[in-house]
Every structure is written in C-alpha cells, then in structure tokens.
Amino acid sequence: xxxxxxxxxxxxxxxxxxxxxxxxxxxxxxxxxxxxxxxxxxxxxxxxxxxxxxxxxxxxxxxxxxxxxxxxxxxxxxxxxxxxxxxxxxxxxxxxxxxxxxxxxxxxxxxxxxxxxxxxxxxxxxxxxxxxxxxxxxxxxxxxxxxxxxxxxxxxxxxxxxx
Amino acid sequence: xxxxxxxxxxxxxxxxxxxxxxxxxxxxxxxxxxxxxxxxxxxxxxxxxxxxxxxxxxxxxxxxxxxxxxxxxxxxxxxxxxxxxxxxxxxxxxxxxxxxxxxxxxxxxxxxxxxxxxxxxxxxxxxxxxxxxxxxxxxxxxxxxxxxxxxxxxxxxxxxxxxxxxxxxxxxxxxxxxxxxxxxxxxxxxxxxxxxxxxxxxxxxxxxxxxxxxxxxxxxxxxxxxxxxxxxxxxxxxxxxxxxxxxxxxxxxxxxxxxxxxxxxxxxxxxxxxxxxxxxxxxxxxxxxxxxxxxxxxxxxx
Ligand SMILES: Cc1cc2nc3c(=O)[nH]c(=O)nc-3n(C[C@H](O)[C@H](O)[C@H](O)COP(=O)(O)OP(=O)(O)OC[C@H]3O[C@@H](n4cnc5c(N)ncnc54)[C@H](O)[C@@H]3O)c2cc1C
Numbered sequence: 001x002x003x004x005x006x007x008x009x010x011x012x013x014x015x016x017x018x019x020x021x022x023x024x025x026x027x028x029x030x031x032x033x034x035x036x037x038x039x040x041x042x043x044x045x046x047x048x049x050x051x052x053x054x055x056x057x058x059x060x061x062x063x064x065x066x067x068x069x070x071x072x073x074x075x076x077x078x079x080x081x082x083x084x085x086x087x088x089x090x091x092x093x094x095x096x097x098x099x100x101x102x103x104x105x106x107x108x109x110x111x112x113x114x115x116x117x118x119x120x121x122x123x124x125x126x127x128x129x130x131x132x133x134x135x136x137x138x139x140x141x142x143x144x145x146x147x148x149x150x151x152x153x154x155x156x157x158x159x160x161x162x163x
Numbered sequence: 164x165x166x167x168x169x170x171x172x173x174x175x176x177x178x179x180x181x182x183x184x185x186x187x188x189x190x191x192x193x194x195x196x197x198x199x200x201x202x203x204x205x206x207x208x209x210x211x212x213x214x215x216x217x218x219x220x221x222x223x224x225x226x227x228x229x230x231x232x233x234x235x236x237x238x239x240x241x242x243x244x245x246x247x248x249x250x251x252x253x254x255x256x257x258x259x260x261x262x263x264x265x266x267x268x269x270x271x272x273x274x275x276x277x278x279x280x281x282x283x284x285x286x287x288x289x290x291x292x293x294x295x296x297x298x299x300x301x302x303x304x305x306x307x308x309x310x311x312x313x314x315x316x317x318x319x320x321x322x323x324x325x326x327x328x329x330x331x332x333x334x335x336x337x338x339x340x341x342x343x344x345x346x347x348x349x350x351x352x353x354x355x356x357x358x359x360x361x362x363x364x365x366x367x368x369x370x371x372x373x374x375x376x377x378x379x380x381x382x383x384x385x386x387x388x389x390x391x392x393x394x395x396x397x398x399x400x401x402x403x404x405x406x407x408x409x410x411x412x413x414x415x416x417x418x419x420x421x422x423x424x425x426x427x428x429x430x431x432x433x434x435x436x437x438x439x440x441x442x443x444x445x446x447x448x449x450x451x452x453x454x455x456x457x458x459x460x461x462x463x464x465x
Contacts, residue, residue, distance in 0.1 A: 019164035041199040061195040131352030132264020
C-alpha cells in the first residue's frame with residue numbers, strides 16, 4: 001500500500017508498504033530517515049521515539065498505515081538549517097552524554113518534548129520523562145547533565161529574549 | 164494482509180461485521196509487538212485511529228448507573244486520562260500512570276487493555292474497583308450491548324466481545340470517594356505487574372470496590388473482602404464518624420483480598436509472594452484512601 005504523510009515539515013510518500021509494517025521500518029528503509037534507531041522492536045528501549053502529531057511515541061509500535069495524512073517529526077527534524085542544532089542536541093554533545101550513540105536519537109526527541117512542556121524540570125521530572133529510554137553506556141549521569149544544561153540554556157535564552 | 168482504514172465509526176462497525184477476523188489496532192502497543200515478532204499474522208488490520216470520537220470523553224448520566232458517569236472513548240490514551248481525568252477517575256488515572264513509559268502512555272488505551280484482556284493489564288483492577296456498575300460499551304452493526312465489568316473478563320486474555328463487536332467506550336461512575344492503585348514490579352517504570360491491586364471507597368452507597376491484577380487467570384474482584392469491609396464500616400458507623408478502622412479489621416481485609424486470588428508461580432514471582440504482596444497492597448491502599456476520606460470529612464466540618 002501507499003502511505004502519504006508529513007515528515008519533518010515535508011510531504012512524503014512511501015510505496016509498497018507492507019500492511020503490518022511499523023512506522024520505524026518505513027522511516028528507515030523507505031524514506032531515508034535512519035536517525036530513529038531499531039533496537040528492541042517492543043517499545044521497551046525508546047530508541048525509535050518520534051513525535052506523532054506532537055506527542056512522542058515509539059515508532060516501532062505504530063503501524064505505518066496509521067500515519068496516513070498525519071505529522072511525524074523525527075530526530076532529523078530537530079535541527080534547523082538556519083539556526084543549526086537544537087539546544088538539546090548541543091547540550092548532549094557538550095555534556096558528553098553521547099557514547100555509542102544508539103539511544104541518543106530517542107533521548108533527544110524525548111528530552112525535546114520534556115523541555116517544551118516543562119522548561120525547568122526537576123531531577124525526578126527528568127528521570128520520569130526518560131524512564132522509557134534505555135542507555136547501556138553512560139549510566140545516565142551525563143544524560144541528566146545534558147538535560148539540565150539544555151534546560152538552563154533554554155531558560156537563559158528565553159529571559160534574554162524577554163529583556 | 165489487508166489494512167482497513169475506516170473514517171467513521173459506522174464504517175468501522177461495517178468493516179468488522181464483514182471481516183470478523185480483522186484485528187482492531189488502536190494505540191498498537193500490544194498489536195505491533197505481536198506483529199514485529201511475527202507471533203501473529205492476522206488477515207487484516209482494522210485501524211481505529213481515524214475515528215476521532217474514540218479519543219474523546221464526556222460526562223453525563225446514563226440508565227442503570229447512579230450519579231454522574233464518565234463515558235471514556237476506548238482510544239483515549241493513558242497520558243490524557245491522567246492529565247484530564249485524575250479527579251473523576253482517580254483510580255484509573257493512577258493505574259494508567261504506571262503503564263509502561265511516557266511513550267507507551269501517549270498511545271496505549273483502556274480500549275486496548277480491555278481488548279487484550281491480559282490478567283496483568285493495569286486498567287482492570289481500577290475498573291473493577293470503580294464499581295459493579297462500570298460498563299463496557301460494545302457495539303456492532305446489530306446494536307449496542309452494555310457489558311458489566313464483572314462479566315467482561317472470561318479467561319486468560321479472553322473477553323466477552325463477540326467477533327463483530329468493537330469497544331466504543333467505557334462508562335465509569337465518577338469517583339464519589341478516594342481511590343487508589345498499587346502495583347508490584349522491579350522498577351518504577353516499564354513494569355508488567357507482578358501483581359496489582361485497585362481499591363475505591365464509595366461513601367455514597369456505603370460500599371467499597373476492589374480489583375486484583377496478575378494473580379488469577381482473569382482480573383477479579385475480592386467480593387468477600389468488599390462485603391466484610393462494607394459491613395464493618397456500616398456497623399461501626401465509621402462512614403459518619405471517620406474514626407479509625409483499626410488494625411484487626413485492616414488485617415482481616417488484607418487476608419480476604421489475598422484469599423480471593425489464585426496466583427501461579429512464574430518468571431515474575433511466586434504464588435506465595437503474590438498472595439503476600441496482595442495483602443500488603445490491600446492494607447496500604449485501604450489506609451491511604453481512609454486517611455484521605457477522614458481528612459475530607461474533617462475539612463468539610465471545619
Ligand atoms: C513497552 C511496553 C510496556 C507496557 N507496559 C504496560 C503496563 O505497565 N501495564 C499494562 O497494563 N500494559 C502495558 N503494556 C501493554 C499495552 O500498552 C496496554 O495493554 C495498552 O492498554 C494497549 O492499548 P493500545 O491502544 O495500544 O492497544 P492495541 O495494541 O491497539 O490493541 C490491543 C488489543 O485490543 C484490541 N482492541 C483495541 N482497540 C479495540 C476496540 N476499540 N475494540 C475492540 N478491540 C480493540 C486489539 O485488537 C488488540 O487485541 C505495555 C506495552 C509495551 C509495549
């Protein structure tokens with residue numbers, strides 16, 4: 001079947017999609033968007049997290065056909081051609097929160113959503129928000145640092161703008 | 164495989180009537196795992212995501228149910244239940260907030276939990292505790308059938324839906340007293356319950372509600388425990404006085420809840436542990452809700 005939807009602000013079309021295929025597979029294998037990672041295929045690891053109509057979801061658990069006419073935003077859609085990396089991405093680099101990098105795309109999307117909803121999360125808010133994203137390298141401390149850093153930068157940017 | 168994408172509820176019912184073996188898919192958090200691991204190859208998927216009324220809820224009064232009722236669309240995700248309905252559906256929203264992870268809660272729904280009817284589903288104990296007058300609104304081209312929650316679960320992962328029926332909504336009375344939910348697992352997220360317990364006080368009609376999860380072939384009510392506690396609260400005038408229930412009655416309640424279960428030994432825990440944990444959760448949720456209830460009595464009097 002054919003699936004048409006909006007990916008990262010652009011209309012896209014995938015052909016010959018198998019009816020039981022996941023959104024993750026379609027993104028990676030048919031649309032050249034391999035940023036979202038395929039690890040557990042059962043929603044446990046969060047590496048495939050993308051926005052679907054503004055809410056972060058595991059793309060391995062969405063059937064490709066379910067996104068017809070809807071909006072998907074992947075990790076590839078966080079950076080902006082003009083302003084460069086999203087502050088969340090920059091903070092992950094600066095804090096050393098990326099090791100093997102496999103979990104990073106999912107963590108970036110999930111953190112991005114957290115800071116949109118709650119620009120100044122507490123540590124327990126961060127842990128709760130990231131509880132569905134597994135990382136086997138970092139031990140999570142650098143990831144916590146990265147989220148705190150992104151939050152601090154976002155908040156200071158916002159206060160500069162408002163001054 | 165076919166992918167059916169009805170745009171309206173009537174189209175969905177017609178499609179299900181025509182293809183009774185088509186597998187409904189809502190949030191997909193159960194269905195897609197089965198597909199990804201090739202455990203199940205249905206002839207057709209019936210996507211319910213386009214049917215917008217399934218993701219809405221309304222409050223009103225309905226025949227056969229006392230007081231105000233929330234008619235919860237089958238596909239409202241847990242994240243929204245916790246955000247929008249934590250007061251009126253206190254127990255369900257606490258339970259929903261323990262499901263999986265934020266990503267799972269953005270997709271997973273009570274309709275999907277009921278469709279799967281797993282004994283470990285976290286919505287079930289909360290629905291049972293919310294009252295005997297919780298109804299699953301099952302619909303087909305033949306009409307609407309209201310299935311009482313006690314009649315819904317019929318076996319391990321089996322419910323009483325007919326092959327041509329879909330779940331339109333769940334009718335749940337608005338909480339008239341404090342409700343709680345408790346669940347045992349190895350961590351605070353991403354946990355299939357070792358066992359779980361839902362509890363609700365219903366001061367309006369002087370009853371209490373219970374629901375046991377993951378400790379019997381189906382989710383089930385601890386009927387004797389409910390009766391014991393309701394008698395105790397009534398005969399001692401505790402609903403009016405808000406007095407202490409006391410350790411003996413709390414203990415007895417825990418024992419009766421534990422006795423109502425028929426757990427098995429499996430990878431997540433032993434039967435003996437499940438029985439023990441259920442008694443502990445029963446005592447705790449009773450204590451938490453009773454404290455909340457007595458505080459509300461006192462602040463109403465002040
Ligand atoms: C990583 C992970 C963690 C999880 N953690 C938990 C947990 O902690 N607690 C818990 O209870 N569950 C958990 N689950 C299971 C799942 O998220 C829940 O059962 C959820 O409620 C399913 O809802 P859904 O909308 O995604 O269902 P779907 O996967 O879309 O459907 C589930 C079943 O219901 C049927 N169905 C769906 N909608 C309807 C309808 N309207 N009418 C008739 N049948 C219907 C489907 O055909 C299917 O059989 C977890 C799943 C994953 C992947």
